[in-house]
Amino acid sequence: MQGRTMLDLGLRNELLVLDLIRHAPDGTSQSEVVRRTGLSRQTVSLIVRRLLDRGIISTAGTVTVGRGKPATVLRLVPTAQLVAGVHLDPSAISLVIVDLLTSVVTERRLPAPSRDPEGDVDRIAAELTAVTQTLHEEGWRTPDGRDVDEALLGIGVASPGPIDVTRGVIVDPPWLPGWRDMPVVKRLRARTGLPVVLDKDTNAALTAEMWSTPQPTGETVLYLYIGAGIGSAVSVGGTVHHGAGALAGEIGHLPTGLEGAECSCGRRACLSLYTDGAALLERAEQLGVPLPDPDLPTVERLAGLTSLAADGDAGARQLVEDFGLALGEALRTLIDVHDPHRVIIGGPNWAALEPVALGRVLERSRHARLRRPREVEILTSQRGDDVGALGAATLFLQRELSPAARG
Structure with missing residues (x-):
């Protein structure tokens, strides 16, 4: 069993701070972050500075609590990063791109999965390219000026089971004939160059419900x-x-x-x-x-x-x-x-x-x-009825941004 490195601890502390700010719709102060996380004031100050420099959070005025001096309000910048979600529902393939609060930036609906999973993965990758190109042409940018390719973190995939989460393989789904032992994570990563995660659509839907609360x-x-x-x-x-x-x-x-x-x-x-x-x-x-x-x-x-x-x-x-x-x-x-x-x-x-x-x-x-x-x-x-695709995107957010996922 490997011990946890200082790098691991530093990342988890950063995610703790970000998670707390994300769950404060009206913003929160640095002193409140210190109180709620139990981290030292110096540690929180360094983390806040890094998050501000990366454009993931912003300052939004000040607030006065009690007799203390005014405190700077910290808020999440939802459109600082984007994530794609793909739901392999037997009736259709849904694709969404969402921000850090899972607000939908754009969405597409493709024909149902076929008995040719390799061809379907090609269709998904091509549609994702087309969607990002459309956002380029529409002038989409993060608040600090980055384009969609720089903002897109990765892809979450939700599928009927059974699946092998560790290997990223759809094992033998009765609802997806022809997809037996399909290494969808490996294939989609190869076609898009983006990191990919996979889970069952039921788990994805629950993850979407929990993300905002x-x-x-x-x-x-x-x-x-x-x-x-x-x-x-x-x-x-x-x-x-x-x-x-x-x-x-x-x-x-x-x-x-x-x-x-x-x-x-x-x-x-x-x-x-x-x-x-x-x-x-x-x-x-x-x-x-x-x-x-x-x-x-x-x-x-x-x-x-x-x-x-x-x-x-x-x-x-x-x-x-x-x-x-x-x-x-x-x-x-x-x-x-x-x-x-x-x-x-x-x-x-x-x-x-x-x-x-x-x-x-x-x-x-x-x-x-x-x-x-x-x-x-x-x-x-x-x-809504697109909870599978939203959940798929949230799977990736959960893996990358949730302190619980980091142990």
């Missing part, structure tokens, strides 16, 4: 991801739990207790039979529900299904309510397992189903098996 020490957050498939992620104190093989959170085959068809795994009424977008639409067609045009994206067809349910179509209503009951039953189990402080439900398909399904989710999940000292807070994600 400080996580209290020890707080457990459970995220339910409603996309082409169903997944979950858990964080404790701001750190996402991956498990021994990055397979934590695979919940598609949890039993629901409902009466249902046989699953491909050999059991009956698995969660994915009620929650996967394609499965929902297939059952709707079998019931003769008048769905929107089959050429429309899945999320739009699911929104149409929910609209029919709200308007009283019996078949549509039953399907969306079964979705909510199955999800609520799974959530009840996960709450018993993880004992979270908060639950966040999101993902590309959630907004389309939430209007009718949420009530059923809450109804079933709150029939607790265990007596709890407090009620678990259940929230809907505020990150």
